[in-house]
Amino acid sequence: MSEKAIELDRVVKTFKQGFKPRFRALDEVSFSVVEGEAFGFVGQNGAGKSTAIKILTGALRQDGGAARLFGVDVADFRSRRGLGYVPENPWLYDYLTPLEILRMGVVAQGIALDGAELDRHCMQWLERFSIAAVAHKRTRSFSKGMVQRTALAHAMACRPRLLILDEPLSGLDPLGRRDVVDILVEYRQGGGTVFFSSHVLHDVERLADRFGLIHKGRLHTVQRPSDLGGGDEVLSVRTVGIAPVVGMQADVADRWSAQVPASQLWPLLDAARAAGHTVIEIKPALSLERAFLKFVSDLDRSN
Ligand SMILES: Nc1ncnc2c1ncn2[C@@H]1O[C@H](COP(=O)(O)OP(=O)(O)OP(=O)(O)O)[C@@H](O)[C@H]1O
Incomplete structure (x- = not known):
């Protein structure tokens, strides 16, 4: 049986709202994603997608329930070994170049590459994401799309076994979206697992085996895209x-x-x-x- 790459079990997250009672951004959300699967997390703005992703990546702690990556509780930093994560608005060290950012990530993940081999590996990924021409430029002047591409190249260069992507295609033009979709499809064919959020159902249709629909903090359905569109x-x-x-x-x-x-x-x-x-x-x-x-x-x- 395939291992569960992601598991949320009745996860609750509340936030304070001024003087009003705390509200539930996530209300007993449960689902799992098995290894090798592409799972789209869809919902409108404010539905709770980023909150769930932040819990999975250790940026937020849930108030109730359990969250695990490959069976390891997300409170344990080891759960994030082999995780490639691209947030909705990636933040890059803007005094570094894309090549330096990728090199740093690959080394931090403990991938056994150095010198010319490391550079070749990083440049390959920068080329895949059409960012090689600016590989030696500081990212300070980069557009949203270029930042997004660099962040995605960084995640892929680290050879992730699980990719968690928050709105991965949102800052990209149509050609960029197609490139990224192709790369993600290829990554999946190699056995990778993808969990991504989106409020664009077309992206979900192209990428996901299954999707979960979250609305106002509650997970309402987990289905295949074809189930929704068919009817x-x-x-x-x-x-x-x-x-x-x-x-x-x-x-x-x-x-x-x-x-x-x-x-x-x-x-x-x-x-x-x-x-x-x-x-x-x-x-x-x-x-x-x-x-x-x-x-x-x-x-x-x-x-
Ligand atoms: N740190 C916070 N403090 C208070 N409220 C928050 C905080 N983070 C998120 N929220 C609220 O929790 C709800 C869920 O937000 P979340 O960012 O998870 O939604 P989302 O589905 O990712 O939306 P979007 O598509 O706009 O990114 C929203 O009502 C949001 O305002």
Whole structure:
């Protein structure tokens, strides 16, 4: 059986709020991530994602429950051996260069590399994250995206067995996001474990085997992205044809579209065919992003 890389067991974290009673940023949150898995932690701003990550990385102490990395309590610094962590807003020593930062991290992790070999190893990772051109520049003048890339290169260069990433793609442009997704996919194929937070469901769809949805400090569901997006509630149908079809709206240049409940799909297709239309697309009308928003608004309504 695979080892649990991450385990949260009824974790509670409260914060003081002026004169108001302490509020629960995490309310009995339990889940686990097994070795080799990619797990996305999703939720809106303020849901509790960073708080959970800070507990896992030892930056915050929980008020109740237990948190473990590879079976070791997070209160024990040894739990963080082999952990690669990139916070939401990475902080780098801004008088150091990316190469120096990577060298320092690799040595601190006790990886047996030095001299030219160490530099080659670090430069490879800087190249992977398209930051090699500024490898010898102090990070002081770096943009958010460059800081993010350097921090990710640092985490990967340390050969982590577990990566914990807080909004890893948030500061990156679309090409940068694609590069990082490719690198993470490759890392997974090599057996690595990834736990990442995101409020962008598209990232979760691309990266995660499973995701946990946290809302106002409570973990509401753990599912596969395909479970959320699938659903058969509403389908979007597009056709091309001349004659009108009841239930379809005219778009441009003889193209027609409709959104129908799944149960109405076949009657609509029959009508479209009878009118001489050709079907060009049928897909779920709700994207993952919209499905997520619906999920959250349903939760809010039921509370
Ligand atoms: N040190 C703190 N003191 C008081 N309240 C805090 C503290 N840290 C977080 N909170 C509150 O706890 C709740 C959860 O915050 P957290 O940063 O974990 O959310 P998040 O899901 O990571 O959001 P985001 O996507 O905006 O980063 C929020 O209401 C936040 O204001």
